[in-house]
Amino acid sequence: xxxxxxxxxxxxxxxxxxxxxxxxxxxxxxxxxxxxxxxxxxxxxxxxxxxxxxxxxxxxxxxxxxxxxxxxxxxxxxxxxxxxxxxxxxxxxxxxxxxxxxxxxxxxxxxxxxxxxxxxxxxxxxxxxxxxxxxxxxxxxxxxxxxxxxxxxxxxxxxxxxxxxxxxxxxxxxxxxxxxxxxxxxxxxxxxxxxxxxxxxxxxxxxxxxxxxxxxxxxxxxxxxxxxxxxxxxxxxxxxxxxxxxxxxxxxxxxxxxxxxxxxxxxxxxxxxxxxxxxxxxxxxxxxxxxxxxxxxxxxxxxxxxxxxxxxxxxxxxxxxxxxxxxxxxxxxxxxxxxxxxxxxxxxxxxxxxxxxxxxxxxxxxxxxxxxxxxxxxxxxxxxxxxxxxxxxxxxxxxxxxxxxxxxxxxxxxxxxxxxxxxxxxxxxxxxxxxxxxxxxxxxxxxxxxxxxxxxxxxx
Numbered sequence: 444x445x446x447x448x449x450x451x452x453x454x455x456x457x458x459x460x461x462x463x464x465x466x467x468x469x470x471x472x473x474x475x476x477x478x479x480x481x482x483x484x485x486x487x488x489x490x491x492x493x494x495x496x497x498x499x500x501x502x503x504x505x506x507x508x509x510x511x512x513x514x515x516x517x518x519x520x521x522x523x524x525x526x527x528x529x530x531x532x533x534x535x536x537x538x539x540x541x542x543x544x545x546x547x548x549x550x551x552x553x554x555x556x557x558x559x560x561x562x563x564x565x566x567x568x569x570x571x572x573x574x575x576x577x578x579x580x581x582x583x584x585x586x587x588x589x590x591x592x593x594x595x596x597x598x599x600x601x602x603x604x605x606x607x608x609x610x611x612x613x614x615x616x617x618x619x620x621x622x623x624x625x626x627x628x629x630x631x632x633x634x635x636x637x638x639x640x641x642x643x644x645x646x647x648x649x650x651x652x653x654x655x656x657x658x659x660x661x662x663x664x665x666x667x668x669x670x671x672x673x674x675x676x677x678x679x680x681x682x683x684x685x686x687x688x689x690x691x692x693x694x695x696x697x698x699x700x701x702x703x704x705x706x707x708x709x710x711x712x713x714x715x716x717x718x719x720x721x722x723x724x725x726x727x728x729x730x731x732x733x734x735x736x737x738x739x740x741x742x743x744x745x746x747x748x749x750x751x752x753x754x755x756x757x758x759x760x761x762x763x764x765x766x767x768x769x770x771x772x773x774x775x776x777x778x779x780x781x782x783x784x785x786x787x788x789x790x791x792x793x794x795x796x797x798x799x800x801x802x803x804x805x806x807x808x809x810x811x812x813x814x815x816x817x818x819x820x821x822x823x824x825x826x827x828x829x830x831x832x833x834x835x836x837x838x839x840x841x842x843x844x845x846x847x848x849x850x851x852x853x854x855x856x857x858x859x860x861x862x863x864x865x866x867x868x869x870x871x872x873x874x875x876x877x878x879x880x881x882x883x884x885x886x887x888x889x890x891x892x893x894x895x896x897x898x899x900x901x902x903x
Contacts, residue, residue, distance in 0.1 A: 448879040451684040453609025455582045459573050464503050466565050471495035474558040505534040508894045515605045577606045584648040585613040591631050592655040594693050635664045642668050653678035688871035704878035714882045719818045723811040744793050755823035758846040763815040766806040770794030801896050807849045819885040820848025821873040832866050842873045850892040852876035
């Protein structure tokens with residue numbers, strides 16, 4: 444099964460991304476071959492392959508940062524194809540810059556135009572076919588849910604929201620025998636003989652135990668399906684692999700104790716520290732002109748200091764002072780701390796801009812170098828909010844077992860939180876991150892953060 448950091452990625456999705464890359468690569472090479480001839484292509488094959496690889500990489504990178512590989516919802520074809528055309532235009536600009544810096548990669552105009560036309564037609568056709576596959580739920584793995592309560596409904600809802608998740612709920616089995624008064628538009632059975640028939644006929648590839656109460660799990664019934672080669676999963680684990688978050692309201696302390704992950708060894712801490720320092724120093728040096736210009740504008744726009752310092756809760760609940768560029772008017776919290784709102788009147792005009800572009804977060808690089816924060820981790824919250832949230836949300840203090848981060852798994856997967864419900868949803872992502880913490884996951888989070896910043900998602 445294609446799992447990455449305990450998250451499931453369907454084979455057809457991987458085939459779509461790598462298949463599209465293969466198509467671009469092959470078409471560009473085919474155009475080279477058609478225009479220059481077999482003997483010249485063979486003589487300079489390394490150069491031609493490199494040129495095709497650069498074009499493929501640039502276009503797919505632009506597709507990614509244009510959200511064209513986010514296919515949880517099937518888009519309208521006209522809108523999607525317009526976005527693809529715009530991405531091609533941006534890709535051409537990036538290639539022009541690369542050709543300026545590395546002239547040996549330049550291809551002739553006729554080859555470039557022919558290749559672009561061929562790639563465009565192929566990409567449109569490839570995506571049209573893939574959308575039809577998603578729409579008809581083809582090449583998916585059928586799942587049977589043991590349970591027909593709230594947790595089962597959440598799993599069904601998550602699958603319905605993600606058209607490209609690779610799963611389909613074939614049937615549900617009510618362990619309590621009650622199949623009435625359900626808000627689920629799926630077949631619900633009380634007789635486990637039906638489950639045996641589905642498994643014997645190979646219509647079920649996975650059984651997920653998604654009971655609201657752990658009592659009453661039909662263990663003796665499930666043993667026989669294990670011998671049939673059917674994968675049997677706990678609902679929390681399946682939900683985690685499906686959504687990239689931990690279902691906080693559906694787990695108990697024993698889940699933490701017996702679950703894999705959550706161990707951060709010495710080597711992992713050293714590698715993470717090295718990544719933090721390298722990333723923080725590099726970004727700090729690159730952003731020095733932005734630092735100076737931002738400080739000047741803040742000083743000219745409104746009275747007050749350039750930086751804003753605020754007490755936050757760090758690793759092991761240690762209090763530290765977080766540094767940000769000031770984006771609010773002076774004395775904005777004279778009546779006490781409150782959540783930031785979408786249209787916050789306390790924010791200055793330039794403050795709104797640096798919030799949307801995340802420039803206000805840049806001084807936190809100093810916190811990373813000091814050791815108060817990590818580059819990637821849970822968002823650091825204020826002590827007063829932590830005290831209140833810990834009383835209302837189970838396991839909330841467990842997010843403080845790692846250093847807070849400038850960016851994080853929750854920040855790139857969920858918009859800015861301004862309520863207890865938002866804090867609960869973000870905790871689900873934070874616990875997933877802590878459970879699967881690794882340098883590779885940090886790099887993936889940083890890579891996706893660039894897209895979030897470029898598209899200005901979730902800022903307030």
